[in-house]
Amino acid sequence: MNRQDQHFSNVIVESLVFLDAVDPPRWKGSFRLSAEHPAVDILIFNIRGRFQAVPARCPHEGYELTHCELINENTLVCPAHGQHTDLSASKFKVRQHDGQFLLSIDDNTIAGEGSETILQLREEIDKLRLANLKQQRQIHVITESMDAMLSESEQQKAKLRDRANQQQGLSRFVDRIMDTIDDLLFVIGSDGQIRRLNTAVERELGFNEAELLGIGIDSLLSPDERQALAGRLPALPWHVQSALFETVRLSGYYAGEHQLLGKNRDASKAIYWLKSSLLHSEQGKLEGAVVTALNITEFKNREIRLRLSAKVFDNSSEAIFITDPQGTILEVNTAFCVMTGYARSEVLGQNPRMLKSKLHDQVFYRRLWQSLLTKGEWKGEIWDRRKNGEFCPMLLSINAVTDKSGQLTHYVAISTDISHQKQTEQELKQLAYYDVLTSIPNRFLFKDRFEHEISLAQRNNTRLALFFLDLDRFKNVNDTLGHWAGDSLLQIVAARIQSCLRKSDTVARMGGDEFTIILPGLSGITDVTELARKLVNAMTEPVQINEHTVFVGVSIGIAIFPDDGDDFDTLTKHADTAMYAAKAKGRGIFQYFEAGMNEAAHQRLSLENALRLAIEREEFQLYYQPKADNTLSRVTGAEALIRWIRPGFGMIPPDRFIAIAEETALIIPLGKWILKTAFLQAREWAEQRPGFRIAINLSPLQLLSEDFIAILDDILAETRADPEAIELEVTEGLVMHDIDKASERLQQIRARGIRIAMDDFGTGYSSLSYLQKLPIQTLKIDRSFIVAYSDDPDSKEAAFIKTIVSLGQVLNMKVVAEGVETEPQLRLLQSYGCHEIQGYYLSPPLLADEFRKRWLDCGIIG
The missing domain is CATH 3.30.70.270 (Reverse transcriptase/Diguanylate cyclase domain)
Known part of the structure; x- marks a missing residue:
C-alpha cells in the first residue's frame, strides 16, 4: 500500500448488478458509510480501463440516472431538468478486487463530519429521500384516483350490464310473444324495409329471418298489387320507397286483402288480410310500422264454395228440396218449381206428402223411411204428382245431413224427371236389338x-x-x-x-x-x-x-x-x-x-305368322317387268313386283300373301322394304340409262298412313335416289277411298319430283273432274281390258281401250297398257297411239341381274 492509500477507507459495493442493455454498459450497486447511514445507490462505469462512480440519482430532485446515456464519454444529463454530472469530478475512487468493487473514501473526510464532502453527501441523500417521498405521494394520489375511477367504471359497467340484460330479456319476451302469434308479423322501418318478423313468416312463406331482414315489404306483394297501391297514392314531395308504408303513413292505419309471395313462387299464392299501424318512439318520432297478415285462404275458398253451391243449387237442372228432420220443406230450387208446377211460396213450410201420387203402397214408403233412418240415404224411382195433376216418374235420391256430433239436422232430396226416359225406354230396347x-x-x-x-x-x-x-x-x-x-x-x-x-x-x-x-x-x-x-x-x-x-x-x-x-x-x-x-x-x-275347311283356316293363320317372320328376315325379292315404247325401239322403265322366297316352300306368288298383308297391316313394313330396295335399284339404273324409271305399287294403307311422307323422305335421303327415276302407282279405288286426303298426299309426293301413275284404270268409279285435278302423269289400262280383246277392232273391248287411250291423250297423260301378251293386242294399241307397252309379249318379270343383262346391257334400246 502506498502512502496515498493510507488516508482512504475501503467500502465494498453491495447488491451489484451489471446492466448491458444500456450504452455504455454499467454496474449498479450500493454502499453504506456506517450502519446508521442509509445505503447510497451508485453507478460504476469503465471509462477506457478506469472505473468511475457517481450517485445513481440526480442530486436535484432524485430522478433516476441508471439508464441515461453518457455525453462526451464522461457526463450524465438528468432527463428532468438537464443537470450535468461529471464522472471525472466524482469524489469516489473505485477499484476492483477479487471480483468485487471497492469504493475508497478519504478518512479525513469521514473524520470531519462538518466537512463539505460529508455535508454534500448528506444533502444529496436528503434530497433523494425527499424526492422518493414526493414520488411515493404522487403515486399514492394517482393510485387512489385510479382506484376511484375504476370503482366508478365498474359500477357503471354493472349498471350497463343490468340494463342490457333487462333489454335482452325484454327483447326475448317480445320475441316469444311475437312467435306465439299465429298471424304473420312484420316490423318495418320508414323506408319499408323489414326490421323484425316472427316465426309464422318462415312457417308460411318459407323464408328464414336472414333472407327477409333488410328486404322491402313490398317485394312480398305481387307486381299488380304493388302497382295498385302506388296508383292510389297522391303526389308526394319525397321519393316513395314503399307503397305499402306510404299508404299506412297517410291515414295512420291500413287494412286490405292481398296475396303474399312465398319462397316457392310457382306454388299457389295464399290470400292474407293485412293490417298495419304506424310505430312511434317514446319521443313521438315516426320509426316505421307494424304489419300483421292473417291467412284467409280457407275462408276465401269456403266463400267461393258457398257461392258455387248456391249457384249449383239455383241453376241445377235437377229438382232439389231441403227439409228439417220432421220433413218440413225449408228450401227449394228453381228446377223444383218448374218440375212440380208449384211456386216457392206454396211449398215452403209444407210436407213432401203434398206430392204423393198414391201409386205406391204403404210398404214402399215404410221401406223408404227405414232406409233413411238406418242408412241415412235412399235412392230409387218414385211416381209423384204435379200441381196440375199429372203423374211424373222421378229418380229420387234422399240423404240425411248431420252436424259434427252426429245429430240429424236436415234431409236433402234430389229428383230427376225421367218421363222422357220412360217414354223412350221401349224404343231404346228396340234399337238395342x-x-x-x-x-x-x-x-x-x-x-x-x-x-x-x-x-x-x-x-x-x-x-x-x-x-x-x-x-x-x-x-x-x-x-x-x-x-x-x-x-x-x-x-x-x-x-x-x-x-x-x-x-x-x-x-x-x-x-x-x-x-x-x-x-x-x-x-x-x-x-x-x-x-x-x-x-x-x-x-x-x-x-x-x-x-x-x-x-x-x-x-x-x-x-x-x-x-x-x-x-x-x-x-x-x-x-x-x-x-x-x-x-x-x-x-x-x-x-x-x-271338316277340311278348318285345316284351311289354320293354314291361313300359319301363313300370316310366317309372313310376319318373313318381313323380319327379309325373305323377299323384287322382280322387274320392262316397259317399252309402242314401237318396241327402247325400254323406258320397269315395274317392281314383289316375290316371297319362303324357305322350304319356294316362291310364294303375291296373290297368296298380299291380301293377308293388307288385312293385317303388314303391308306397312313390307311396303317400306319394297320402296327402299326399288329406290336403290332406280338410282343404279338411272345412272346407267338416263330417263329410265322404276314404277312401284302403293297400297291404300301405305299412302293414307299418317307417317308415309316422313318415311318417303327418309328413304329418299338414305338411298339418294333421283325422284325423277321413280314412279308410284295408285289405284282408282285407293284415290276415291278418301279423295281429299289422297289428293293431299299425292300433291306432297309430286312436290318431291316423283311421278304418279293411276293403275288399273277403268275398273273403278273415278270422276273425270277429280281425275283432272289430281297430280297424275300416267294412266295404266287395266290388264282385264287387254286380255279380253280377241283380234276384233270393232269389239266392245277395243272401244273401251280406245276410249281410255283417247282420255289420256286429252288429259296430256302418258298411257301404259299392261298385260300385253299377243301380236294383235300390240297392233291395236299401236294404232290407237298408246305410249308404252308392258306384258309377257315383251318379257316376264326378271331378277335385277337378269333384267340388266337382257334389257340394259344388250337389249332393244335404240
Whole structure:
C-alpha cells in the first residue's frame, strides 16, 4: 500500500448488478458509510480501463440516472431538468478486487463530519429521500384516483350490464310473444324495409329471418298489387320507397286483402288480410310500422264454395228440396218449381206428402223411411204428382245431413224427371236389338233367336241351317262412291234377302257387309240349297244407286245343326269358315261347311305368322317387268313386283300373301322394304340409262298412313335416289277411298319430283273432274281390258281401250297398257297411239341381274 492509500477507507459495493442493455454498459450497486447511514445507490462505469462512480440519482430532485446515456464519454444529463454530472469530478475512487468493487473514501473526510464532502453527501441523500417521498405521494394520489375511477367504471359497467340484460330479456319476451302469434308479423322501418318478423313468416312463406331482414315489404306483394297501391297514392314531395308504408303513413292505419309471395313462387299464392299501424318512439318520432297478415285462404275458398253451391243449387237442372228432420220443406230450387208446377211460396213450410201420387203402397214408403233412418240415404224411382195433376216418374235420391256430433239436422232430396226416359225406354230396347241402317235384327237379337231355335230343334228332333253371307266388291262401291252409296246398297241387299225368306226365317246384319240367316224346322237340306241359289241369283242383279249402276255378288257359307255343331259359337265359326272357302273359289257361290275347311283356316293363320317372320328376315325379292315404247325401239322403265322366297316352300306368288298383308297391316313394313330396295335399284339404273324409271305399287294403307311422307323422305335421303327415276302407282279405288286426303298426299309426293301413275284404270268409279285435278302423269289400262280383246277392232273391248287411250291423250297423260301378251293386242294399241307397252309379249318379270343383262346391257334400246 502506498502512502496515498493510507488516508482512504475501503467500502465494498453491495447488491451489484451489471446492466448491458444500456450504452455504455454499467454496474449498479450500493454502499453504506456506517450502519446508521442509509445505503447510497451508485453507478460504476469503465471509462477506457478506469472505473468511475457517481450517485445513481440526480442530486436535484432524485430522478433516476441508471439508464441515461453518457455525453462526451464522461457526463450524465438528468432527463428532468438537464443537470450535468461529471464522472471525472466524482469524489469516489473505485477499484476492483477479487471480483468485487471497492469504493475508497478519504478518512479525513469521514473524520470531519462538518466537512463539505460529508455535508454534500448528506444533502444529496436528503434530497433523494425527499424526492422518493414526493414520488411515493404522487403515486399514492394517482393510485387512489385510479382506484376511484375504476370503482366508478365498474359500477357503471354493472349498471350497463343490468340494463342490457333487462333489454335482452325484454327483447326475448317480445320475441316469444311475437312467435306465439299465429298471424304473420312484420316490423318495418320508414323506408319499408323489414326490421323484425316472427316465426309464422318462415312457417308460411318459407323464408328464414336472414333472407327477409333488410328486404322491402313490398317485394312480398305481387307486381299488380304493388302497382295498385302506388296508383292510389297522391303526389308526394319525397321519393316513395314503399307503397305499402306510404299508404299506412297517410291515414295512420291500413287494412286490405292481398296475396303474399312465398319462397316457392310457382306454388299457389295464399290470400292474407293485412293490417298495419304506424310505430312511434317514446319521443313521438315516426320509426316505421307494424304489419300483421292473417291467412284467409280457407275462408276465401269456403266463400267461393258457398257461392258455387248456391249457384249449383239455383241453376241445377235437377229438382232439389231441403227439409228439417220432421220433413218440413225449408228450401227449394228453381228446377223444383218448374218440375212440380208449384211456386216457392206454396211449398215452403209444407210436407213432401203434398206430392204423393198414391201409386205406391204403404210398404214402399215404410221401406223408404227405414232406409233413411238406418242408412241415412235412399235412392230409387218414385211416381209423384204435379200441381196440375199429372203423374211424373222421378229418380229420387234422399240423404240425411248431420252436424259434427252426429245429430240429424236436415234431409236433402234430389229428383230427376225421367218421363222422357220412360217414354223412350221401349224404343231404346228396340234399337238395342235391331240394326239402325237396315231395320233387321242385329247380332244380339240374332244370337238370342238362334239359341231359341236350337232349343226347339233339339226338342223336335229337326235340323236348322245357318247362312253366313258376305257381299263381293262391296268395298269398291263404298270406297269409290262414298259411304252414302254403301249404306244405300246395304239397305237394298237387306230387302232382297228378306224377299227370299220364309216368315219363319230370320235374317240379321252382323256388321259391315256381313249378314246371317237362320232356317229352322228342316227335315233335309233341299230347302237350304234352293235358298242359297236364290240368294246368289238375287245378288247378281245390278243395283241402281241414284245415277250409278253397280254390280255386287255374294259369297255364302252354310253350317247345319246338328251335323256341323250344336251350339252358337261352333256353328257361326263353321259357317264363317265355309264363307271364306266360297270366296277363295271365286266368289259369287255358296259352300257347305266341310271338316277340311278348318285345316284351311289354320293354314291361313300359319301363313300370316310366317309372313310376319318373313318381313323380319327379309325373305323377299323384287322382280322387274320392262316397259317399252309402242314401237318396241327402247325400254323406258320397269315395274317392281314383289316375290316371297319362303324357305322350304319356294316362291310364294303375291296373290297368296298380299291380301293377308293388307288385312293385317303388314303391308306397312313390307311396303317400306319394297320402296327402299326399288329406290336403290332406280338410282343404279338411272345412272346407267338416263330417263329410265322404276314404277312401284302403293297400297291404300301405305299412302293414307299418317307417317308415309316422313318415311318417303327418309328413304329418299338414305338411298339418294333421283325422284325423277321413280314412279308410284295408285289405284282408282285407293284415290276415291278418301279423295281429299289422297289428293293431299299425292300433291306432297309430286312436290318431291316423283311421278304418279293411276293403275288399273277403268275398273273403278273415278270422276273425270277429280281425275283432272289430281297430280297424275300416267294412266295404266287395266290388264282385264287387254286380255279380253280377241283380234276384233270393232269389239266392245277395243272401244273401251280406245276410249281410255283417247282420255289420256286429252288429259296430256302418258298411257301404259299392261298385260300385253299377243301380236294383235300390240297392233291395236299401236294404232290407237298408246305410249308404252308392258306384258309377257315383251318379257316376264326378271331378277335385277337378269333384267340388266337382257334389257340394259344388250337389249332393244335404240
